[in-house]
Amino acid sequence: MDLTTAQAWLKRFFALIEEHKAYLSELDNPIGDGDHGHNMARGAKAAEEALQAQTPTSLEGLFKSVGMSLLSKVGGASGPLYGSVFLAFANEVKGQEVIENPQQLFAAGLDAIVRRGKASVGEKTMVDVWSPFVEKLAEGVSLEDVEAMVLATKPLKATKGRAAYVGARSIGHIDPGSYSSGLFFKAYLKELA
Amino acid sequence: MQGIVIVSHAYGIAEGLKSLLLEIVKDVPITTAGGLDEHTIGTNLPRVTQAIEENEASTLHVFYDLGSALMNVEMAAELTEKTLIIHKSALVEGAFIAAAMMMSKASAESITEELKRLNVK
Numbered sequence: 001m002d003l004t005t006a007q008a009w010l011k012r013f014f015a016l017i018e019e020h021k022a023y024l025s026e027l028d029n030p031i032g033d034g035d036h037g038h039n040m041a042r043g044a045k046a047a048e049e050a051l052q053a054q055t056p057t058s059l060e061g062l063f064k065s066v067g068m069s070l071l072s073k074v075g076g077a078s079g080p081l082y083g084s085v086f087l088a089f090a091n092e093v094k095g096q097e098v099i100e101n102p103q104q105l106f107a108a109g110l111d112a113i114v115r116r117g118k119a120s121v122g123e124k125t126m127v128d129v130w131s132p133f134v135e136k137l138a139e140g141v142s143l144e145d146v147e148a149m150v151l152a153t154k155p156l157k158a159t160k161g162r163a164a165y166v167g168a169r170s171i172g173h174i175d176p177g178s179y180s181s182g183l184f185f186k187a188y189l190k191e192l193a
Numbered sequence: 194m195q196g197i198v199i200v201s202h203a204y205g206i207a208e209g210l211k212s213l214l215l216e217i218v219k220d221v222p223i224t225t226a227g228g229l230d231e232h233t234i235g236t237n238l239p240r241v242t243q244a245i246e247e248n249e250a251s252t253l254h255v256f257y258d259l260g261s262a263l264m265n266v267e268m269a270a271e272l273t274e275k276t277l278i279i280h281k282s283a284l285v286e287g288a289f290i291a292a293a294m295m296m297s298k299a300s301a302e303s304i305t306e307e308l309k310r311l312n313v314k
Binding site: 035039071072073074075076077079080081083084116117119162 | 229233234235236237239259260261264265267268283
């Protein structure tokens with residue numbers, strides 16, 4: 001994946017966020033504060049504007065720009081979490097014309113989320129989608145796989161983040177951060193196809 | 194020199210707490226990162242970093258309200274040269290006691306030790 005394709009990937013992701021804004025906030029309603037879609041859409045808009053104002057000339061520049069926009073504009077936990085992902089991506093692709101090792105790239109993103117959010121697998125967070133995605137990437141992962149990973153967060157009981165306060169009531173709801181991560185991965189896979 | 198940084202999702206909470214502290218202290222530098230702006234709830238890295246860098250003190254006691262505020266504080270801590278002590282105490286009580294102890298020239302260590310009793314996070 002080169003700079004042009006990576007830009008198209010992120011553009012597609014931002015469009016998906018905008019399109020699913022209401023649904024993402026709806027998912028966040030019963031278990032969080034109902035702002036995930038709104039927060040992410042605000043970040044996506046800021047990121048698009050920043051990329052338009054200053055066209056990135058490298059993959060590193062692209063990821064750094066998006067990371068900084070999300071850190072500045074998102075506001076909720078997804079700001080530092082997604083922001084850290086993109087800064088880790090930027091670090092990973094330093095000096096690369098094309099993304100040389102996608103699995104390593106996404107693994108670096110996952111590490112950043114784990115470090116920032118101190119979450120592990122099974123706690124009903126983004127980690128529950130990122131971790132299986134990274135694992136499956138080497139052998140090939142489909143849109144259906146991503147969908148299944150996102151849905152698999154539904155029966156989990158939240159023990160991290162604000163959803164942890166509602167305990168058992170979090171069971172039966174898809175985790176909003178996992179859903180938006182699913183959109184991120186789907187955008188990536190569609191751009192590769 | 195020691196200072197206080199207040200990080201809250203709400204502008205009003207951060208500014209309100211600062212006014213409360215200013216009732217009891219005079220010479221303690223206090224800076225705030227409240228909300229994304231005056232009207233928008235949230236925390237972000239640039240505002241936390243600004244509150245840290247604008248503070249005159251080089252040793253900063255940081256008080257925050259909710260989870261994602263901590264993520265931004267921890268990111269900011271990785272980016273600054275200053276010494277940050279991130280307290281897990283109740284926001285209002287913790288900052289109030291820290292300010293009072295600073296007035297009586299308490300060390301950063303003794304403030305930190307005292308505040309552990311108020312840990313809620």
